[in-house]
Amino acid sequence: GDGVPQGVTGVRVIEFRILGPLQLRDTTDGDLQAVLARPKQIALLAYLALAGGLRHRDELLGIFWPETSQARGRRALSQALYLLRKGLGDVIVSRGPEEVGVDSDGLWCDAVEFEKRYTGGNRSSALDLYRGDLLNGLHLDDAPAFEEWLLDQRDRLQRLAVQAGGELAGELVARGEGVGATYWLRRALRWEPYDEG
Secondary structure, three states: OOOOOOOOOOOOOEEEEOEOOOEEEEOOOEEOHHHHHOHHHHHHHHHHHHHOOOEEHHHHHHHHOOOOOHHHHHHHHHHHHHHHHHHHHHHEEEEOOOEEEEOOOOEEEHHHHHHHHHHOOOHHHHHHHOOOOEOOOOOOOOOHHHHHHHHHHHHHHHHHHHHHHHHHHHHHHHOOOHHHHHHHHHHHHHHOOOOOO
16 A cells, blocks of 8 residues: 555544545544634644744745734644644644644655655656645635745645656556556646656
């Protein structure tokens, strides 16, 4: 399969799929659709997962609440983090009052795992995770910096997927396995139909 960690007895892992159809589930308790009801929470969780490490609250305010006063923005961020913690538990972590992030041991994210597998040389396994565009259909009208970041990340991950498909096809052609090569080329073309290469 795609290597999603299964909840070891007593260990909760949140599975966050953001490549293609959006899905958030708990490996021990099931679906967490209620958390997905708020686009800004999804966007914030995805940003924290992909950015990695701890992020300063002021950075998050500038990305998600740029037109809001400092006090109102901080309240909105605190509320969003509170709701994420309420839905996901200890996945949202902090250091001191100013830095927040996600616990990468408690949150499995397909986009993060896709990149790890690709850079680790496991292209076919990486492509098993690539089901479509990052956060497809998600838009935050009041957060242009997030929209710009999202478009950049979508393009970057799509290019990696197309590159991986092309590399796999090239290896298979070199081994005389034309049918397998055709499969990977077709998949790459589905993601980037205008790539003449």
